[in-house]
Each structure stands twice: as structure tokens, then as C-alpha cells.
Amino acid sequence: MTSDVTANQVPACEGAPVIGPPAAQHVAELGWGMWASAAVQAAAQLGLADAVDDKPITVEELATAVGADASALTRLMRALVSFGIFRQEGPGRYSHSEASRAMRSDAPASLTDIMLTGGSWGWAMWGKLAESVRSGKCAFQETYGKDLFTYFHEDDNAAGEQCLRGYAAQSQAMNPGVVKALDLSGVATFCDVGGGHGSLVRSLLEGNPHVNAVLYDRPHAIDAALPELREGGSLGDRCELVIGDCFERVPAADVHLIRQVLHMWEDDACNTVLRNCVEAGHSGGRVVLLEQLVADPPETPWDALMDLHMLLVMGGWERTADEYRVMFERAGMEFTGVTPTGTPLRLIEGRIP
Known part of the structure; x- marks a missing residue:
């Protein structure tokens, strides 16, 4: 027996007009897919899932609860229902499905936080893709005159916090695979460089009771670190929270982890951070990057799309395994290989001589 999720999974553009043979239709429906994405984003922004309880609700009641126009909301709900x-x-009465329950703020996967990670600025940047491809320049920097995190700090703290919540939710979903793949036997202390709220640190401490951790990031991230890492207890007593800038220094540790950070920057900036890790490490110490890899041709569309996202938002890029090998060697380390995690992330590792 199938759940209502599997029973109602439909392609984003099912029912679209047939405009050509399968190859042409495939391209057209990929293009139209932005409409479906916008409907899901709107549902997240409006908080529709949280406004529906266990009983059916009328569209008028729902519109009042979320501050929407009832007629327009009816049209949005019609689209959402079509996707399950x-x-x-x-008529005008709605209840939860498994999919809509997954969008509630109290759902385990924090799906709405993930959907809202990019905010309105993310939509705007993807609209500038052709422009960035022509120029080779970062759309965000060209639009706002500053990098993303400076923008969050100076212009939109709320967007920055939402982005961090989204990153943490995505991290949490991939953490079990990372914990299983990362060997910390014989390690006394690891440092998560740019570790945000500490989702990965928490998972690694839970999975490795013999290890201590350092969570290292800028003030806005450390100030919002997970409560179990900030407070005393089985995890908090094993985790040191340190504020700083990885371009200036990195705390000492046996293993330095850098998760989805270097793909945001150009090679010279990455080299600075890796050299700081070498200086803070010791002979035989390890530096482990958790990054996606891109290949020609790409293994998955997600790898290629994330590469474009970095072009638009940060000015960085996804790299090949060989590019990371060169990066480690330039920083004075031995490249020791790549380990899959069962997620889009790989463990890309170097060892200090």
C-alpha cells in the first residue's frame, strides 16, 4: 500500500501542452518548472502548513490566519493540491497530506527552513544567470556591491539567520552519512572551521564519545550555536566555542574539518585558509574538506547546479578531485584521497607532513 506522498508524486509540468518530440518537451518542462518551485516557495513564505491543524480548514480561515487574500490563496492551494x-x-476546504505535514516548522526535517534558505535574493540571482555567464562575474557582488555574508551583517540580519537555519537543516539531513564515513579513531580534538550553528559538531560528538570539538566561526554564528553545545552537559562539556576569522588564524586540533566553505572562494583565498590549518595542526594531522565534486560530464544535475549557484551567489565554484589535490599540495599537504559519504558531499582529505 502506497502513502499519499508516493501516490500523488507528479512531474512539475504534468498536463503541459505537448510542443514537440520528447527531447523538446523535456527542455520545455524544465523551463516551466520554475512555476512549481515558486508555488512551493510561496507556501513556505506564507507559513501555510503551520496554519493547518488536524481538522480541515476553510480557505477563508486559512487566509485570515496567514494574512492573505482568500481568492488568490484559493488559486495557490489549487496548485499545491495538484502536487499532493x-x-x-x-470546495474551499483543505486538510494536511503527508507532504504538507513535512512543511510544518515542527517536522523533523525542517523542510521549510531549507526551502527558504535563498530568500528573495536567491530568486533574483538566478534571474541573472545569463548575465553572469556572459561576464564571468558573481551576480550577488555585482548587484549589491558586497559579498553575501557582509550583506547579511550590514543589510539583512533576518535573511542571514534564515540562511543559517536552512544550511543547518540541510547539514542535519546529511550528517549521518558523514559521521559514518569520517574516521576519528585516535583523534583527541577536531575543529569545525566555519561550522555555523554546530549541527555537524553535535552529530560527530554524539557518534564519537571519545572526541572533543572546537566550533569555530564568526560572532553571528557562534552567538546562535545550538543550545546543547553552549550549555554544560555531555556535549557542551566537550565542545569549545571560538570566535574568529579563518583567514587570520585557526584553532589547534588534530583534525580540521571544513564543510562547504572553500567552494565559495577563489583559489588564493582557499590557500590562505588551508595554510592556517597546517600552521594550527601537527605532523600527521589531517585536514578534511566536505564538499561536492564536479566532473565533466557531471555525475548528477545537482553537482552542476550547485556550481552555478556558487557563480551567482559567492563567486566560487565546485572543483574536481584533481583540483583539490593541487590545492592541498600548494598548501604544503599530501593529498590522501576522496571518500564517498552516501550524500552529495565527499570527504576530501589531506595530511600534514
Whole structure:
């Protein structure tokens, strides 16, 4: 027996007009897919899932709860129902489906935080893709005159916090695979460089009771670190929270982890951070990057799309395994290889001579 999720999974553009043979239709439907994405984003922004309880709700009640126009909301709900996000119980009456329950803020996967990671600025940047491809320049920097994290700090703290929550939710979903793949036997202390709220640190401490951790990031991230890392207890007593800038220094540790950070920067900036890790490490110490890899041709569309996202938002890029090998060697380390994690991330490792 299938759940209502599997029963109602439909392609984003099912029912679209047939405009040509399969190859042409495939391209057209990829293009139209932005409409479906916008509907899901709107549902997240409006908080529709949190406004529906266990009983069916009328569209008028739902519109009042989320501050929306009832007529326009009816049209949005119609689209969401067509994808299996909410059920329609009758004219203007809606209830939860498994998919809509997954969008509630109290759902385990924090799906809405993930959907809202990019905010309105993310939509705007993807609209500038052709422009960035022509120029080779970062759309965000060209638009705002500053990098993303400076923008968060100076212009939009709320967007920055939402982005960090989204990153943490995505991290949490991939952490089990990372914990299983990362060997910390014989390690006394690891440092998560640019570790955000500490989702990965928490998972690694839980999975490795013999290890201590250092969570290292800028003030806005450390100030919002997970409570179990900030407070005393089985995890907090084993975790040191340190504020700093990885371009200036990195705390000492046996293993330095850098998760989805270097792909945001050009090679010289990456070299600075890796050299700081070498200086803070010791002979035989390890530096482990958790990054996606890109190949020609790409293994998955996700790898290629993340590479474009870095072009638009940060000015960085996804790299090949060989490019990381060169990067480690330039920083004075031995490249020791790549380990899959069962997620889009790989463990890309170097060892200090």
C-alpha cells in the first residue's frame, strides 16, 4: 500500500501542452518548472502548513490566519493540491497530506527552513544567470556591491539567520552519512572551521564519545550555536566555542574539518585558509574538506547546479578531485584521497607532513 506522498508524486509540468518530440518537451518542462518551485516557495513564505491543524480548514480561515487574500490563496492551494501538498476535502476546504505535514516548522526535517534558505535574493540571482555567464562575474557582488555574508551583517540580519537555519537543516539531513564515513579513531580534538550553528559538531560528538570539538566561526554564528553545545552537559562539556576569522588564524586540533566553505572562494583565498590549518595542526594531522565534486560530464544535475549557484551567489565554484589535490599540495599537504559519504558531499582529505 502506497502513502499519499508516493501516490500523488507528479512531474512539475504534468498536463503541459505537448510542443514537440520528447527531447523538446523535456527542455520545455524544465523551463516551466520554475512555476512549481515558486508555488512551493510561496507556501513556505506564507507559513501555510503551520496554519493547518488536524481538522480541515476553510480557505477563508486559512487566509485570515496567514494574512492573505482568500481568492488568490484559493488559486495557490489549487496548485499545491495538484502536487499532493495538502488535500482538498471539498470546495474551499483543505486538510494536511503527508507532504504538507513535512512543511510544518515542527517536522523533523525542517523542510521549510531549507526551502527558504535563498530568500528573495536567491530568486533574483538566478534571474541573472545569463548575465553572469556572459561576464564571468558573481551576480550577488555585482548587484549589491558586497559579498553575501557582509550583506547579511550590514543589510539583512533576518535573511542571514534564515540562511543559517536552512544550511543547518540541510547539514542535519546529511550528517549521518558523514559521521559514518569520517574516521576519528585516535583523534583527541577536531575543529569545525566555519561550522555555523554546530549541527555537524553535535552529530560527530554524539557518534564519537571519545572526541572533543572546537566550533569555530564568526560572532553571528557562534552567538546562535545550538543550545546543547553552549550549555554544560555531555556535549557542551566537550565542545569549545571560538570566535574568529579563518583567514587570520585557526584553532589547534588534530583534525580540521571544513564543510562547504572553500567552494565559495577563489583559489588564493582557499590557500590562505588551508595554510592556517597546517600552521594550527601537527605532523600527521589531517585536514578534511566536505564538499561536492564536479566532473565533466557531471555525475548528477545537482553537482552542476550547485556550481552555478556558487557563480551567482559567492563567486566560487565546485572543483574536481584533481583540483583539490593541487590545492592541498600548494598548501604544503599530501593529498590522501576522496571518500564517498552516501550524500552529495565527499570527504576530501589531506595530511600534514
